[in-house]
Amino acid sequence: MNKNKSGGFSVLARLMKFTKPYTAYLIFTVIGAVVSALATLYAPVLIGEAIDCIISAGNVDFQKIFPIVIKLAAVVFAGAVFQWFMGYCTNILTQNTVRDLRISAFNKLQSVPLKYIDSTPHGEIISRVVADIDIISDGLLQGFQQLFTGVVTIIGTLCFMLSINPAISLVVILITPLSLIVASTIARLCSKKFKEQAKLRGEVTALAEEYIGNQKVVKAFSQEENAEQRFEALNQKLYKVGVRAQFYSALTNPSTRFVNGLVYAGVGIFGALNALTPGGITVGQLSCFLSYANQYTKPFNEISGVIAELQSAFASARRVFALIDSSDEVSDSADKALTDIKGNVELKDVDFSYTPDKELIKGLNLSVSSGQHIAIVGPTGCGKTTVINLLMRFYDTDSGVIKVDGAPIKEVTRNSLRSGYGMVLQETWIFEGTVRENIAYGKPDATDEEIIAAAKAAHCHSFIRRLKKGYDTVISETSGLSQGQKQLLCIARVMITMPPMLILDEATSSIDTRTELKIQNAFSRMTGGKTSFIVAHRLSTIKEADCILVMNAGRIVEIGNHRSLLEKGGFYAELYNSQFKQT
């Protein structure tokens, strides 16, 4: 389902679907808009009637003015109340709709295949969930409020004017297209220049990121002048476009004011002339016309503003819907759950590739019995995570089967398969929350004793105790824990659930040696007697593994144990020699 190219109308229709639970508020909004707009229009009529009672010295009819003034106050008050009511309802309507939209966008992220998350830049997804939906919210708010009142005001004004005096109304109606032409011309000019400006601003930001972010390199090579020259070139371009963009957008106000002035003058002249003819309009009616003339172009400007805003809201909505429409992981075909896992894993004739034109794994066969350790080795970036992706069913095999305890993993529920594995990856994952919440992530009902026991087993009890609030300290990915400490917490997280099978990624280059020893220690404590797949960097781990998968450039090139692979004298032997023998 690709709705990317769908027109504005179908996007609107889908947005309206999200407002459905709040139809009552929508109806109230419309009622509020109509009543308040009519009240705003009726007020000048009453003022005009009152002025007609104030003709000249000694010729003022207070008897008639009094009820008019009371009526005016009542109309104004009622209009204000309905206006507030409308504002209140649109706000609830918009906020609720947007909340639902945001939640469904986020929930989608929990059900899309991992492939989607891996291949879409995260910044883009985040901007859909945050910025795009915010733009939709602004657009809806403006749209509901000003579009309704604007339309009602324009129609109402025309009706009122026609009912008072058709001839003068004609003047207003004739000048109206001018206002529309001016507004749309300016809008077109602006949007072109704004696009250019936005593009240049993006370039300036990118250049600044490049040079300021790598300022230390710039300094090391004494390239400050070069940097300033490149920046200034772009800066001047931005200036030229900026002046234009700024000027065009600044045209709107004076131009519409001018058109407004023309309408005002036209009504003044023709109204006054008309008043001279017998049976013409009264002075009060003229005053009423004048205030309409003053207000008449305002809804036009507002509507053109709202349309621009709605257009960008629709563009955002399209992006959000594209996210919501992306297809889910193939749903579990059976609700059979894996229970009481022994840890016998079998891969049979497995083929896999991320993209059809680049074959990665071809005819992989591997049989792992309960408790065996499998080491996955190879140079950095050789695709060791691919195997993990398949085992955990983050990705599905193209052909062939993977079985756990004899059951093909495509025939059991994903959650039961995944809960069977404990996984510690090199990229640690700490979410914003307390240490306790982070450790008990996989077992929310864990007792304090269990949490502390897991922390102790993972060697993190001592540093947790040194944190400001111990186990209740709020931590996050960026909260100042070292990479090693985060890794230990992730191990504790797995320790507490004690799953029957393990997937581990051995320590990284950025961990200091003592912590590394601790992690090593914690790993071996965990793997005892459990089927383990280990992305290995350490020779000792590799040597002791029951089976070694050697990978290079994304593919599995050799399988065997340490001794047999060395004898074979292939890629593994070369790797081993380059790593541990010095020329």
Added chain:
Amino acid sequence: MFKLARFLKKYRLQVIFGPIFKLTEAIFELIVPLVMADIIDKGISSSDEGFIYRAGALIVVLGVCGLAFALICQYMASVASQGFGTELRRELFSHIDSLSHSELDEFGTASLITRLTSDVNQLQVAVAMLIRLVVRAPFLVLGATVMAFTIDFKLSLIFVAAIPLIAVTLWFVTAKTIPFYKNIQKKLDKTARITQENLIGARAVRAFAKQEHEEERFRENADDINRIAVRAGKISALLNPVTSIILNLAVVAIIWLGGYSVDAGELSQGQIIALVNYMNQILLALIVVSNLVVIFTKSAASAARINEVLEALPSVKENTNAEPHMAENAPMIEFDGVYFSYHNNGENALENIDFTANKGETIGIIGGTGSGKSTLINLIPRFYDVSGGAIKVKGVDVRDYPLKRLRSMIGVVPQKAALFSGTVRDNMKWGKSDITDSEIENALKTAQAYDFIKELPDGLDSMILQEGKNLSGGQKQRLTIARALCRKPEILILDDSASALDYATDLKLRTAIKENCGDMTVIIISQRANTVKAADKIIVLNDGAAVGIGTHKELLASCGEYCEICLSQFSAEEIEKELQDE
């Protein structure tokens, strides 16, 4: 905010004349209701058609002139505001360029970029508004009031009562809602954070089957936003109705009281209409004023952030006139009791470091994260100044070199492989601006980068995208090494810069450097004992102190920390075997 006014100097003309033109337009706008009152009072009551035409034409002329003046003002505002922003950006960028590492660390890249982009944009808006509206809007309020007074003193008192009421309403609503919007912004940041956590941790969330838990966490935050936004909406929905009530009640008062004045012959019908018009104009102008207040509050914050950067002074002060007298027989690099602390808070990042490196020697530096390895090498090109002791290059204190001279002797390969958008050749030229292609090729060969560059369709002219996005981590690292080699430095510093290379390439690289750059003094930082093993001298750092200095063999025998590192990377038997082999 006023400190930044100097950037407007070039645009003095626009800043002075822009508002004057705008003011003229505003005066015209104020005259229009008076002319209209005349049409009603003189034209209609004395049935003077000619007068109506003349007065009508006058309104149109006033409109045309007003438009012309307004356009001139808008243009001036555009030139001045964009010009101001351009000058400010240039100054800010080159000031950031002049800062030393300590200041850059303190501000942080993200924050500097925000200041250079959105803060400057915010100020541009403020300058445009300053020229366009700051004079106009209050003038309209004041002008309309004064005009009202010229018509009738008593009725004008209604204006005096209504204006503060409207102003207070505007102020109340703005002041009440701003904290709500700030709060919403914070919650939106949290939305972004939760989303990001879930994207990075997608595997972890699914591995623990916690999708529903995460959905719940997100929902709570979305509900929070909803609640705050609805509360803010309740208040801001008050603005229009309340101001409209005040305005219309004022109009009612004008009609009612005005009726008595007309009855007494003090005022005419047309004048009442004019008063009603002025009242409307005041409301519109006051709304503009309240928007201006919001814009200027934001701008003041932006200006403060920009000033903070402009006022920061580089902590490394250059001695541009220095003429260093280098001693040929002095060691290449000499650390003499060096202490260093990042914030001068007494917490030393380096403590009493003492060593020398001679021409052609290779120095290995090893130690855990945060042990001070990168800090140590950052002191040699004087990215930071030592807090105690001295560093000498060729017998001369680094503080006695002009910076450019000092840095031209050193080739640094940073930990994070940073390449710049441009061709491969452009990037290599950073090392030496007049470099020849064959020199570049030699450097590429030594850095083990020649093979993959050769395979690119455009060779040296191949484009590198921003941040080297079109290259792999290992390729980027090899190119940054080549870039440093291009300048044929006397000192080459490799800051853990081969971490993305596989062992075989890493070894080839070290061998090639040894062969081709015999008299270069090389400093290698690494986490891998294997990489530094062959160095002439290895410095083992722990918590900022050198706990061991010597060769691989010496250290294995004498330095406990070094043994521990080696043990964690080789198995004990291998080390034993190695010792026996020698």
